[in-house]
Amino acid sequence: MSASVPFPQNQRALQSMMDWAEQLIIDGPDPRNGARPFSHFTGTLGQTITPDGMGWEQAFALFTDEIVPSTRPFHHPTSLSFVAAAPSPASLGLDAALGAAEIFAGNWDGGSGAIYAENQALSWLATLAGWPENAGGVFVSGGTLGNLSALHAARVGWSGPRPDRFAILCSTEAHSSIRAVASVMDVDMVEVATDPEGRIRLDEAAAALAAHDGIFAIVANAGATNCGAVDDLRGLTDLARQYGIWCHVDGAYGLAAMADPEARPLFHGIEQADSFVVDPHKWLFAPYDSCALVYRDPSRGAAAHGQRGAYLDTLDHDAWNPSDFALHLSRRARGLPFWFSLAAYGERAYATAIRQTLDTAGKIAEGIAATDGLDLVLGPQLSVLLFRAVSHDAGALAAWAETNRRSGALLCLPTTWHGETVLRICVVNPSTDPDEVLAVLRTLQ
């Protein structure tokens, strides 16, 4: 008697799964998804894990009919909140294929071909930043883990006398992940005030450095999440050099704009930084989840990371092992969809796509400024803008935002700027239509 196969194939179901994925990549997401209340979802899905299983067909029907419609389609062109996503069709196609290839890309031994291609994409980013040829790093899951990995390397690289408390210097507009990282690392945060546009005040940064002896790294914003501000990178890297400390650039959102030659001068000074992050899943037209973490001198990343164990002794530790550059060991080749999209469409398509989003943000800003009852408060800085609707208080804004979210017309949510509740827009999708957006915004008049 042959042994039973616990996980049999189901070719027909597999085919219909592939067909569904193909059609979704062609059609794009339904903007009304995610509008159903959570109670609906829990009620319909019920208990799904049973001793004998429900079979591929039934489980996949739950995925397509219940699970996906209960998730927000951030990559729809009307999705303008947080920092949304806009993966290119090629990147989504490769991501689906990548899942089937099941590549272990934690070390060269397991994933050399994939890692080689990922490294080309990392080198492309490093070159845009004006970094030397030997710069490199790794794709991690997101900006949070990229920031943590870079800042851990920064502290390991500290060569001064050990202070009572280590600290990270950043502006009050630093992303929430920096506070989370400081908490994980058990270090303090020295938060420096910004100018009215949200850029760190250099004079205050210099004063803070003079006053605290434990600051081991400066985190510069290259596209602050709430307001799009890009700090004076030259000023901050100069200060870091003066104090012999690390300068990390958090460009999880904004550094994507380096792909547009016209926008690149905004990041002047980055060539002197020690590390940066930029998330292809935000504004570089690749799917979740990927963050490019790049070190100017990768050996400084490797000095802080990498795992050793008897079971890892057979690996070639002189090879390019991605697990040596961040806090992880096993990893998928999550940089490949980004590499594929770049390879398939080329650099010029990337420049055009970024330019289109910047133009769209500009057109929306002009339309807001020209509309009675709407005030442009800030921006656009990169592709972020803030505005107020004069006849709406915070409660009315929240209700307006929820109505449009549920109908799928627009995802545009409030934020706080200098104590005031305002609406925020961040454009990352080249297919966003400014006229369509403005038509919805005019309902605020």
Ligand SMILES: Cc1ncc(COP(=O)(O)O)c(C=O)c1O
């Ligand atoms: C500037 C900045 N840094 C870090 C992050 C964190 O990135 P992730 O959500 O990929 O962890 C974000 C996310 O929006 C961000 O905008």
